[in-house]
Amino acid sequence: MRTQAIQISDFGGPEVLQAREIELSEPAQGEVRVRQHCVAVNFVDVYHRIGQLHGDGPRPPFVPGVQANGVIEALGEGVIAGELKVGDRVTYANIGIGSYVGHRNLPAERLVKIPDTLSDELVAASYLRGLTAHYLLKRLYKVQPGDHVLIHAAAGGVGQLMVQWAKALGAIVIGTVSNASKAERARSLGCDYPIVYTRENFADAVLKITQGEGVPVVYDSVGRDTFQDSLRCTRPMGMAINYGTASGQVEAFPLQDLHSKSLSVCRPTLRTWIAKQSDLHWASNELFELLSLGGLQIDVAAQLPLQEAAQAHRLIEDRNTAGAIILKP
Ligand SMILES: NC(=O)c1ccc[n+]([C@@H]2O[C@H](COP(=O)([O-])OP(=O)(O)OC[C@H]3O[C@@H](n4cnc5c(N)ncnc54)[C@H](OP(=O)(O)O)[C@@H]3O)[C@@H](O)[C@H]2O)c1
Incomplete structure (x- = not known):
């Protein structure tokens, strides 16, 4: 055919x-x-x-x-x-x-x-993005209640799901967005501190919000334009995760830069986290359950x-x- x-x-x-x-x-x-x-x-x-x-x-x-x-x-x-x-x-x-x-x-x-409860459109909007949010928030870095987490592009596709899911896990969510209407949308989804990163330096803002400590985890999908500042506002022994490169790939930097704060850096891809069928079904079921209960919107x-x-x-x-x-x- x-x-x-x-x-x-x-x-x-x-x-x-x-x-x-x-x-x-x-x-x-x-x-x-x-x-x-x-x-x-x-x-x-x-x-x-x-x-x-x-x-x-x-x-x-x-x-x-x-x-x-x-x-x-x-x-x-x-x-x-x-x-x-x-x-x-x-x-x-x-x-x-x-x-x-x-x-x-x-x-x-x-x-x-x-599941019958979910529309084709909702699944198309949320499936790959939701599986991504699942491994980022529940496996790669396990978000704990009370954690400050920084989510870049918080009103984007993955960003919207990340904000809501992190909030449901008890996190205090800091999000970056490029304009005021996206900031409003991120806030309405549960982002406690939306930062318009085209207007102010987000690392300075994060350090101020966390009283100089920094966040235990940064979820950075923007890449080249943000990653160095993401490292700057990650707290000692924290993890900076570069999971997307919307502004370009992160430029090479000396590993030694991580030494003074004992930072971990990760560059993950969803493919590896759902390669096993059991992981694919586990993550899909958790996502579909949350979507069916109305716990996630996009x-x-x-x-x-x-x-x-x-x-x-x-x-x-x-x-x-x-x-x-x-x-x-
Ligand atoms: N590694 C993985 O496993 C994995 C899996 C799925 C998705 N991802 C990544 O997750 C991110 C979000 O994916 P999505 O499909 O949901 O896209 P999206 O969030 O709808 O769009 C990307 C967002 O990135 C921001 N951005 C910052 N700098 C940009 C630039 N120079 N050009 C374009 N956008 C820029 C924009 O938000 P602002 O206007 O608010 O800045 C834009 O809305 C992507 O980076 C994607 O590669 C990674």
């Missing part, structure tokens, strides 16, 4: 995202074919498009995208009937690149069923037809959106 797709033929600006039709074979052994209802736009799609490679990034030509959800249309050989069936609503994240398509064949073992900043993927990339790169962008095949 043929299906719609967005393809990248060269690294470059949003204009390199071109609509095409591609051929899709029947699902192979262990695969199912999914008719996709919602394709998520994640910031990593921008890194892939511009060629900001993290070692093993894709090279053109390729279909971008790391997350989507939809309905199973066909089962390949060897898929255990009963575990997954035609008509099931399923989601996935980080099964290789290629989610900007109408239909896709996917390995059954990496798909997770969506704004859907825009919903666009799949063919308008270029516009979606412009929106996310211009920093004008708060929350998530979804493409509809």
Whole structure:
């Protein structure tokens, strides 16, 4: 069969995202074919498009995208009937690149069923981001009640979930944002101290809030523009986590810089934290439970037809959106 797709033929600006039709074979052994209802736009799609490679990034030509959800249309050989069936609503994240398509064949073992209580749109907005918040807050650094935590880009997609989840764990949340309306949104989600980091130095503000001590953990998704100041406001024996590079990759610095405060630095990726199926299901269940109870919200900043993927990339790169962008095949 043929299906719609967005393809990248060269690294470059949003204009390199071109609509095409591609051929899709029947699902192979262990695969199912999914008719996709919602394709998520994640910031990593921008890194892939511009060629900001993290070692093993894709090279053109390729279909971008790391997350989507939809309905199973066909089962390949060897898929255990009963575990997954035609008509099931399923989601996935980080099964290789290629989610900007109408239909896709996917390995059954990496798909997770969506509870009836959750809409396709909510899952598209929150799934990969929520799995990320889960490992960052509950595994990599285990947030304790009373911890001050610093979350950069606190009104962004991951940021919104991080703020609410950290708050639910009992943290005192400090968040950075680029303008006043994002500060308001972060505050309404539970951020105790929103800092507009385009107007004031956030490290100075954090040190003031924590009476000179600094925070035990910084969740830094901005990277190049923020990381040195993130280290400056991390308290002795604290952890500075660089989990995203929206402003570019962190420049190399001497390891010795960590010595005087005994700091830990980490550069993690979700892929490793959900590589085991048991971890994938554990994190998915905890996320779905919280979403079902209304304990986490996320704004859907825009919903666009799949063919308008270029516009979606412009929106996310211009920093004008708060929350998530979804493409509809
Ligand atoms: N390592 C992992 O496991 C993992 C997994 C998922 C996501 N991530 C990372 O998490 C971050 C958030 O992802 P998301 O998809 O939810 O995106 P997003 O937060 O909706 O968008 C990125 C945000 O970064 C901020 N930003 C700061 N400097 C920027 C710049 N120069 N250009 C563009 N934006 C800039 C903007 O917020 P302000 O305007 O408020 O500054 C922007 O809204 C990304 O960095 C992503 O790579 C990492």
